[in-house]
Amino acid sequence: RVNYSPRILFSLFISLKEYLKSYYENDLQLSKDLVFLRKYSFLKEEQVLENENIKNKIEPIKQKLEKLLTDQEILEKIKQDPRLSIIEENGNLFLLVSDPRGYIQASGRTSRLYPLGLTKGLSLVLVENHKVFEHLKIKLRLIGYKIDFKKLSEISDLEKIIQKIDEDRKIVKKFMEGEIEEFKDPVKTCLIIVESPTKARTIANFFGKPSRRSYQNYWVYEVSIGNYIVNIIATLGHFVDLVHQEGFYGVKKSGKYFIPVFEPLKICRKCGRHVSISVNKCEVCNSSDFWDKRILIEFLRKLANEVNEVYLATDPDTEGEKIAFDLFIYLYPYNSNIKRIEMHEITREEFLRRFKETRDINYSLVCAQLTRRVSDRWVGFSLSEEIQKYFKNLNLSAGRVQTPVLGWIILNEELRKKEKYYLGRFYYNNNNFIDLNFEEKEIANKIRKNKNNLRLEIKILEKKEENINPPPPFQTSDLLKSAWEVLRLDTNTTMNLAQDLFERGLITYHRTDSYYVSDYGRDLAREFLQKQNKENLLYTRAWGSPGTHECIRPTKPFTVDDIIEQAILNQEQILSRNHLRLYNLILNRFIASQAKPAKTEKALIKIVLRINDEPIIEETREVIYEIKERGFDEFLNIIKPISLEEKIYDITDFKLTRLSKFVPYTSATIVEEMKKKGLGRPSTYSTIIQTLLERKYVILNKGYLIPTKQGKTIYEYLKEKYPDLISENLTKQLEEAMDKIEANELDYQAVLKNLFIRVFGII
Ligand SMILES: [Zn+2]
Known part of the structure; x- marks a missing residue:
């Protein structure tokens, strides 16, 4: 019923x-x-x-x-x-x-917290119905628990475990009867600091329903994990920045050293401009309503003072390391027990593992970020001041990456006007078509004149079987490219969506230039394919060797459906359609990268376009003729067999388009270019394009980046006056130097000194 x-x-x-x-x-x-x-x-x-x-x-x-x-x-x-x-x-x-929450509660009770610590526990599951047990495993995964159930017969040290349980219980009994006097507080308290509120909430939710308290716009979550009471708070991004007045655009020169001077951020709530702490009225909009990060610092110090330990869990890159370093500087006088946690995915398992594997601040990463910030400031401020003065417009800016990139967009437009060709699309057999390119105007005219006598002759010269391998999983620039091509999402939108997915714990860190898939990632592919009953397609690949980062991949074997179910179960807001589409793109690309090659038959074919019997265009090309055995293409539909036989087809319709050999850049292809030429890094790609758009140096037209008159004027002026500072070369050298600083192979002071000479022209 x-x-x-x-x-x-x-x-x-x-x-x-x-x-x-x-x-x-x-x-x-x-x-x-x-x-x-x-x-x-x-x-x-x-x-x-x-x-x-x-x-x-x-x-x-x-x-x-x-x-x-x-x-x-x-x-x-x-x-x-x-x-x-x-x-x-x-x-x-x-x-x-099954009742997964009931299982978690019941099994948790086998172990108890008492004043001397946590007792050993053992939970036994009696499986009466295997289907229900399978259901339990899947549902546990969905509410965030990855539990490795073992058969009782596979546990070799069962005796030892039972012995330990008995011992622990004896101690508890003695304690209860007052025989043990010695008392140590088993519960420690700690503070975990991250950048984003979503990340803070995701971590807090790993351990049941957290309690919350707030202090002037800042929320702290409190949860209990085993013998820790954990407070989690978000800084809401950076909280300090270079000062404006001091020394050379915020960098003091003292003897042979350069000392970047930082102060807490103060942001105008009305217009978003960063101002100096001493400013009380915004110079742009006259507002006196500010977001003052000194309040955050005060609160963090208070919290740090209350707890036993502080953990800095900011994002795993140089920017995150710099924020962790700033936190360290501000909090050390209040709590000297500060550790760094590096989380590459926001999952329960990763958190528990990293919580035990803490490290110190990595100063090489901090120095690399300092170099980035100072060089952006020096080149950016000196060029910006110059053009603001010359063009009498305070809204102009220039920068060591944005300006060379603007140069490419302008050059691309010039080239586009020059070299053109024809793309002919010829239809045969109803809706099948083949594309043929040519340059001559006479051919186009002939085709148009003889549209009823066009024929396509196909000759198969050679056939061979070939395995086609999947492309690697995503790293940042590929993700941006694919998100544009498949979903028509621009780089800024894609990066924001990916940031949300990361902070929700659904994907690994999305700012990465690595293709590497860890053991854990490869297991995940297996788990996913098993769940889909497609384990026969599994073909794991590491795509490189371990480094700091991994590729962008899901963190759990979840489909979009699972994610929706998880949100409903946890009573969280369901992610937007675009979030889910992007997740699906990442999932399919990743699973394809861990799936078998596709067996195909390739053919070398000769194509002749004829008017009656006279050949007009002849071309030989290799095509995929047939998929013999499916593989990764079940997840990634990129193999398109062409349906042609060795015969002469009548052309039923055609379309001729005159195109430029150079396609205008989209935000995705400009990122590809930046990556190829070594300008910018996964963390900065999207910001650079955003700045060019905000300054109105380029506009977006149907997704294409088109330079404006203003953009061209500014670029011409800078190219004429400061060819060195806006050269690709300077930025490329700097980015390479930063990589070396990161690897502790180069002193950042030396890099700053060289740059100082180039920018200010004095020693
Ligand atoms: Zn303002």
């Missing part, structure tokens, strides 16, 4: 989700119903029946389920499902499902 209880309906719906899809027009509506049931799951059936409004809403949901339960065909399918168990008793149908 299906009743009106939202709680029971919810649990049935979430388990039968896959099978209910056919009763809905789209998945979105199903998700909405799930959210609704979840929201009212505190109501009893009687209460629903008393409330006409809610009852009417539940009625159609209930009917869908009733329809499913009388559909013999679907019931038969459900009975075959490896994780769903339906049994019949006295004419009633029962669906057996």
Whole structure:
């Protein structure tokens, strides 16, 4: 009997989700119903029946389920499902499902916290129904627990474990009876500092429902993990920056040393401009309403003072290291027990592992970031001041990366006007087509004149079988390119979406230039394919060797559906459609990179376009003729076999387009160019394009970057007056130097000295 209880309906719906899809027009509506049931799951059936409004809403949901339960065909399918168990008793149908939260609570109770520490515990699961056990494993994963269940017979040291449990219990007993006097406080307190509020919330949610308190716009979460009480807070990004007045644009010169001087950030709430601490009225908008990060520092110091240990868990790159360093400087007088945690994915397992594997601040990374900040400031400020004065416009700027990139966009436009060619698209056999390129105008004219007599002759010269391997998983520049090509998302949007996915714990760090897939990542691919019953397609690859970073990949074996279910279970906001589309792109590319090659038949073909019998265009090319055995292409549809036979086709229609050999840059292709030429890094690609757009040096037209008159004027002026400072070479040398500083192979002071001479022209 299906009743009106939202709680029971919810649990049935979430388990039968896959099978209910056919009763809905789209998945979105199903998700909405799930959210609704979840929201009212505190109501009893009687209460629903008393409330006409809610009852009417539940009625159609209930009917869908009733329809499913009388559909013999679907019931038969459900009975075959490896994780769903339906049994019949006295004419009633029962669906057996697991209770993952119940399992977590119950197993947690086998071990207890008492004043001398945590006791050893052992949880045994008696498996009566294997399908329900499989269900439990999947659902545990979904609520954030990766539990490695072992068969009792596989545990070799069972005796020892039981012995330890007995010993611990004896100690607890003695303690309770007052025989042990010595008392040490087993619970430590700590403070974990991250940059973003989402990241703080994600970490806090790993350990049950956190409590929250706030201090002037800053939220602190408090959770308990084993013998730690953990406070988690976000800095909301950088909280200090170079001063404006001191020395050379914020860098003091003292003897042979350069000393960058930093102060807490003060940001105008109205216009977003960064101002100096001493400023009380914004010079741009006259507002006196400021966001003063000194309040954050004061609060952090208070918190640091209260706890035993401080953990700095900012992002794993030079920028994150610099923020960690700043925190260290400000908090050390209040708590000397400060450690750095480097998390490459925001998952429970990674957190628990890194919590034990702390390290010190890496000063090489900090120095690399200092060099980046100072060189941006020196080159940027000196050039910007110059053009602001010359063009009498305070909204202009220039920079060591943005200006050379602007130069490429301008050059590209000039080239585009010059070299052109024809793209001919010729249709045969209904909607099949083939593209042929040529340059001569006479050919175009001939084709147009003889449109009814066009024929396509195909000769197959050679056939061979060939395995095609998948492309590697994503790193930043590939992700940006693909997100544009497949989803039409620009770089800025893509980076913001990816940041959210990272902070929600769904993907690894998205600012990376590595393709490497760790052991954990390869296991994840196996787990995913097993879940999809496609383990036969597994073909793991590491795509390189371990370094600081990994490729961009999912952190859990979740489909988009799983992510929605997880959000509903945790009563979190469901991510936007674009978040989910981007996640899916990352997932498929990653799984493809861990799947078998596709077996194909390639053919070398000769293509002749004829007018009657006269050949007009001749070309030989290699094409994929047929996919013999599918592999990674099940996840990544990039192999497109061409359907051609050895014969002469009539051309039914054609289209000629005159194109430039140079395509205007999109934000994705300019990033590709930056990567190729060594300008910018994964952390800065998107910001550079954003600045060019904000300054109106380029505009976006249908996704293409087009230089403006203002952009061209500024660039010409700078190229004429400061060819050295805006050269690709300077920036490339600097970026290479920063890589060396990161690796502790170069002294950052020496790099600053060289740059100082180039910028200020004095020693
Ligand atoms: Zn302002």
